[in-house]
Amino acid sequence: MLPSPAARPAIPPGPRARLLELARARGVSLAALSDMIGRNPSYLQQFIRKGSPRKLEEQDRARLARFFGVDEAELREVQENSYAQVPGGRSAAEWVEVPRLDLGAAAGLGRLARDEAAFDTFRFSRRWLAEQGLDRARLAALRVEGDSMEPLLNDGDEILVDCTPRPLRDGIHVVRLGETLMVKRLASAGPGRIALLSQNLAYPPREVAAEELAIIGRVVWKGGRV
Numbered sequence: 001m002l003p004s005p006a007a008r009p010a011i012p013p014g015p016r017a018r019l020l021e022l023a024r025a026r027g028v029s030l031a032a033l034s035d036m037i038g039r040n041p042s043y044l045q046q047f048i049r050k051g052s053p054r055k056l057e058e059q060d061r062a063r064l065a066r067f068f069g070v071d072e073a074e075l076r077e078v079q080e081n082s083y084a085q086v087p088g089g090r091s092a093a094e095w096v097e098v099p100r101l102d103l104g105a106a107a108g109l110g111r112l113a114r115d116e117a118a119f120d121t122f123r124f125s126r127r128w129l130a131e132q133g134l135d136r137a138r139l140a141a142l143r144v145e146g147d148s149m150e151p152l153l154n155d156g157d158e159i160l161v162d163c164t165p166r167p168l169r170d171g172i173h174v175v176r177l178g179e180t181l182m183v184k185r186l187a188s189a190g191p192g193r194i195a196l197l198s199q200n201l202a203y204p205p206r207e208v209a210a211e212e213l214a215i216i217g218r219v220v221w222k223g224g225r226v
Contacts, residue, residue, distance in 0.1 A: 022070065030043070107184075158223045
């Protein structure tokens with residue numbers, strides 16, 4: 001049972017107060033919410049009452065926002081959205097917001113693609129993108145799921161995908177086969193045929209007709225935990 005508002009000092013306005021409000025409105029305990037996001041039972045209680053952790057991790061915020069059906073920004077600290085805090089006082093015009101899509105590009109057997117709405121963004125330096133030849137690219141970020149592209153791409157890595165329509169050339173791409181989204185190395189396999197290749201040799205190559213395959217974009221950058 002959630003404590004009554006009079007039982008403890010008021011929580012200052014912000015994501016902690018909003019999370020507590022949402023939990024009370026739904027009638028769900030903070031312990032249950034902590035368990036839902038894979039944390040120990042006291043995690044969200046400490047976040048709200050003691051400010052530890054100082055802010056929610058991105059994946060925790062996203063999962064809680066989906067559960068309550070609210071915009072993720074409601075659970076994000078104001079300074080996390082503020083352009084006034086950019087390094088060296090650089091203006092917002094010097095940054096590019098790249099949408100993070102709420103689906104995984106599977107690097108295994110594939111995953112069904114459903115909602116492709118952006119749930120978050122990555123901010124990239126406009127200058128860095130220009131140095132990489134990506135200043136005019138149509139970019140999106142996706143998360144890799146599975147191990148078929150290891151060791152090049154690991155499960156959980158974030159990849160930057162250039163979705164600009166271009167003629168096919170060999171390289172790593174995000175593709176859709178039927179309703180399945182996957183990340184594979186593509187190579188020509190003869191007239192009208194494309195080979196889908198994995199880095200992990202445990203996964204055999206696969207050939208498909210070119211018309212069966214929708215190429216979402218070319219993978220141009222990756223990031224992940226060390």
